[in-house]
Amino acid sequence: MTNEIVCAGFGGQGVMLIGQLLAYGGMLEGKEVTWFPSYGPEMRGGTANCSVVISDQPVGSPIVAEPDGLIAMNGPSLARFKAAVKPGGVIVYNSSLVTETPELPGVKICAVPANELARELGNDKIGNMVVLGAFLGLTKAVAVSSIETALQQVLPARRHHLIPLNSAALQKGFSIAEA
Amino acid sequence: MERVMMKGNEALAEGAIRAGCRFFFGYPITPQNEIPEYMARRMPEVGGVFLQAESEVSAINMVYGAGGAGGRVLTSSSSPGISLKQEGVSYMAGAQVPCVIVNVARGGPGLGGLTPSQSDYFQATKGGGHGDYRLLVYAPGNAQEMVDLIGLAFDKAEAYRNPVMILSDAIMGQMMEPVVLPPLREVAPDKPWATTGKHGRSTPNVINSLGIVGEDLERINIELQEKYARMAADEVRYEADGVEDADLVVVAYGTSSRVVRSAISRLRQEKMKVGLLRPITLWPFPQQVLAELAAAGKRFLVVEMSTGQMVEDVILSVNDRSKVTFFGKLNGTVPTVKEVYDRIRSLLSEGGEG
Amino acid sequence: MKKIFAYPCALAKKRTHYCPGCTHGIIHRLVAEAIDDLEIQERTIGIAPVGCAVLAYEYFDVDFQEAAHGRAPAVATGVKRVHPEAIVFSYQGDGDLASIGMAEIIHAATRGENITVIFVNNTVYGMTGGQMAPTTLPGQKTTTSPYGRDTATVGYPIRVCELLATLDGPAYLERVSVHDPQHIIKAGRAIRKAFATQVAGKGFSLVEVLSSCPTNWGMTPTQSLNHIKETLVPYYPLGVYRAPEEVTGDDE
Numbered sequence: 182m183t184n185e186i187v188c189a190g191f192g193g194q195g196v197m198l199i200g201q202l203l204a205y206g207g208m209l210e211g212k213e214v215t216w217f218p219s220y221g222p223e224m225r226g227g228t229a230n231c232s233v234v235i236s237d238q239p240v241g242s243p244i245v246a247e248p249d250g251l252i253a254m255n256g257p258s259l260a261r262f263k264a265a266v267k268p269g270g271v272i273v274y275n276s277s278l279v280t281e282t283p284e285l286p287g288v289k290i291c292a293v294p295a296n297e298l299a300r301e302l303g304n305d306k307i308g309n310m311v312v313l314g315a316f317l318g319l320t321k322a323v324a325v326s327s328i329e330t331a332l333q334q335v336l337p338a339r340r341h342h343l344i345p346l347n348s349a350a351l352q353k354g355f356s357i358a359e360a
Numbered sequence: 361m362e363r364v365m366m367k368g369n370e371a372l373a374e375g376a377i378r379a380g381c382r383f384f385f386g387y388p389i390t391p392q393n394e395i396p397e398y399m400a401r402r403m404p405e406v407g408g409v410f411l412q413a414e415s416e417v418s419a420i421n422m423v424y425g426a427g428g429a430g431g432r433v434l435t436s437s438s439s440p441g442i443s444l445k446q447e448g449v450s451y452m453a454g455a456q457v458p459c460v461i462v463n464v465a466r467g468g469p470g471l472g473g474l475t476p477s478q479s480d481y482f483q484a485t486k487g488g489g490h491g492d493y494r495l496l497v498y499a500p501g502n503a504q505e506m507v508d509l510i511g512l513a514f515d516k517a518e519a520y521r522n523p524v525m526i527l528s529d530a531i532m533g534q535m536m537e538p539v540v541l542p543p544l545r546e547v548a549p550d551k552p553w554a555t556t557g558k559h560g561r562s563t564p565n566v567i568n569s570l571g572i573v574g575e576d577l578e579r580i581n582i583e584l585q586e587k588y589a590r591m592a593a594d595e596v597r598y599e600a601d602g603v604e605d606a607d608l609v610v611v612a613y614g615t616s617s618r619v620v621r622s623a624i625s626r627l628r629q630e631k632m633k634v635g636l637l638r639p640i641t642l643w644p645f646p647q648q649v650l651a652e653l654a655a656a657g658k659r660f661l662v663v664e665m666s667t668g669q670m671v672e673d674v675i676l677s678v679n680d681r682s683k684v685t686f687f688g689k690l691n692g693t694v695p696t697v698k699e700v701y702d703r704i705r706s707l708l709s710e711g712g713e714g
Numbered sequence: 715m716k717k718i719f720a721y722p723c724a725l726a727k728k729r730t731h732y733c734p735g736c737t738h739g740i741i742h743r744l745v746a747e748a749i750d751d752l753e754i755q756e757r758t759i760g761i762a763p764v765g766c767a768v769l770a771y772e773y774f775d776v777d778f779q780e781a782a783h784g785r786a787p788a789v790a791t792g793v794k795r796v797h798p799e800a801i802v803f804s805y806q807g808d809g810d811l812a813s814i815g816m817a818e819i820i821h822a823a824t825r826g827e828n829i830t831v832i833f834v835n836n837t838v839y840g841m842t843g844g845q846m847a848p849t850t851l852p853g854q855k856t857t858t859s860p861y862g863r864d865t866a867t868v869g870y871p872i873r874v875c876e877l878l879a880t881l882d883g884p885a886y887l888e889r890v891s892v893h894d895p896q897h898i899i900k901a902g903r904a905i906r907k908a909f910a911t912q913v914a915g916k917g918f919s920l921v922e923v924l925s926s927c928p929t930n931w932g933m934t935p936t937q938s939l940n941h942i943k944e945t946l947v948p949y950y951p952l953g954v955y956r957a958p959e960e961v962t963g964d965d966e
Contacts, residue, residue, distance in 0.1 A: 383792070
């Protein structure tokens with residue numbers, strides 16, 4: 182069983198972090214994992230995406246060309262990667278920043294108004310975790326609890342006070358997907 | 361054993377520290393900056409030295425000084441920077457100064473790009489600088505090998521008194537994977553040849569690559585060649601995966617071997633007889649095993665992120681006993697799994713066995 | 715009975731390859747005497763250049779590393795960082811230090827690297843056959859400035875001590891000459907002071923020694939010494955360009 186995922190968005194939306202958390206969570210569950218980043222030339226802003234592979238087998242290519250899952254945090258990212266998603270795959274996108282409603286035969290699609298939900302949670306920056314939660318709800322790629330453990334290891338100690346907020350955002354997203 | 365997620369470049373840097381490396385001299389260049397940045401943070405914690413040199417040339421000459429003085433010393437760079445370092449590499453080969461040099465390769469020629477490439481194979485394995493010399497060259501295929509091979513590289517560099525190169529690339533360096541780190545080693549210097557100050561020794565130690573009398577230089581070169589022959593006999597490493605019953609053996613290293621592995625796993629599900637031969641040492645090259653596979657009737661496909669460099673060594677190893685085909689992607693692009701899959705399928709169907 | 719003259723311990727008992735009348739031999743001796751005086755022979759590591767002094771490792775009885783052209787300060791840095799307790803010096807000519815090795819010397823100086831540099835300036839590339847150096851004087855004829863150095867096309871000589879004195883890093887910079895016994899004695903003091911600066915952990919020290927090249931200048935040894943005095947010294951003023959603080963070893 183191999184799960185190949187692309188996370189994409191603007192720089193600053195936290196797509197690299199949610200990709201790392203997916204990989205980290207997979208590792209904590211005893212899987213073989215890779216995370217591979219792709220940046221634009223900009224130091225700030227611009228677009229960013231990363232490939233995550235979670236597998237029972239040693240991972241071959243860390244670059245995902247045909248994802249099983251896509252997390253798109255903005256319109257350009259959705260437009261760029263949606264057609265590559267495999268039949269039977271999943272797309273979770275940030276509908277706060279995407280006006281079109283994508284339709285792809287054989288692909289499960291979930292719209293998450295991440296910016297609004299983040300604001301409701303009291304922190305504009307937490308939208309990425311809401312979308313990740315929704316992705317986990319749909320795919321069960323890794324357990325939410327593994328992501329929470331991963332947060333302890335990925336976030337520096339001075340940010341650990343934010344872990345409860347991150348958990349709430351993950352749960353919020355998860356419940357949307359379940360609904 | 362606890363697994364931690366690390367970027368390849370950071371895994372390599374921590375692996376070096378754990379292997380007792382206490383001296384790092386380098387210069388910023390993308391995509392290897394995680395290594396000097398990691399060393400700048402980490403070296404003071406272990407009582408080591410990190411120094412950002414004024415140039416690649418200075419960095420490699422600081423390595424020459426530190427290695428000659430008996431330090432376990434590392435430098436890293438990326439392709440254009442490695443070209444600049446070749447002066448010092450040649451001097452260290454000539455003066456038999458141990459050190460480890462990491463090339464997180466990017467596309468060229470010239471300034472090239474920041475994207476991953478395997479177009480420095482010739483430079484790494486066939487010389488690079490002037491003169492008749494060889495480096496031991498390791499090509500890690502995952503983050504764990506970044507850790508394991510850097511440790512081995514230091515041990516071998518000192519055992520042979522020779523520079524060792526780790527040929528990585530932008531993907532191997534930037535990718536995060538789980539690694540198991542070995543315990544921290546402190547390496548006691550046992551280098552009676554090193555410049556330390558005489559401290560009672562009757563004759564001075566001299567680190568030198570000058571052989572101004574012709575006969576001296578010939579003697580030095582004969583000695584070096586004998587050493588390289590020992591390295592060639594004893595240091596070959598490779599991974600062979602499913603080659604015994606394969607009709608086609610794909611030869612690839614580093615990042616391209618990862619793509620090949622994905623393609624092969626799909627093909628095996630379709631009962632295709634295809635195997636992977638992944639050189640871990642690029643010099644010495646796993647010539648013998650390729651010759652044996654060729655004699656057993658296997659055909660070969662070489663996949664590289666270059667216009668074809670390692671393929672020449674495969675052709676030399678196979679030596680007309682079998683057919684060698686090449687699939688390369690030019691600088692800046694990585695072959696996709698599908699491209700490699702399609703190429704292997706078409707080769708197998710050409711042969712009639714597919 | 716007090717011995718007042720002896721062969722320095724730090725000097726190897728070997729015949730040098732230097733040309734008749736060349737002052738490298740004198741400067742070697744001054745370096746060896748300084749090492750003896752400070753009793754640092756057992757912990758000294760020298761760095762040889764590319765140039766006339768390429769074989770310096772043969773002439774001193776201390777550990778040595780032979781550097782690539784111009785890289786001696788970088789090599790010295792590597793050695794010193796491994797052995798901070800060692801006394802590390804480079805011995806470099808003008809082409810090596812002020813042309814191909816300019817980046818290395820400036821950055822070693824600005825880092826305040828605790829090493830000593832003996833910079834031998836004879837305004838010409840000696841070993842390669844008398845080509846123009848970065849310190850070749852305006853109008854001076856060399857094999858690559860056969861009509862005399864034309865400053866309109868190749869610019870002006872570099873005054874290394876003055877250049878390095880613009881930096882905060884160096885602890886001690888002095889220019890000396892070896893054209894007569896009085897100046898040789900002064901040069902010896904400066905070289906000893908430079909090593910003492912390092913022994914005291916004060917940082918980067920460099921002594922620039924104006925030196926002769928009878929062969930490539932096309933002069934007799936005596937004419938060469940006069941040439942230093944009359945032509946080089948006016949262009950490259952002798953003196954201290956950065957005074958070390960409170961360093962013993964200066965017996966004046």
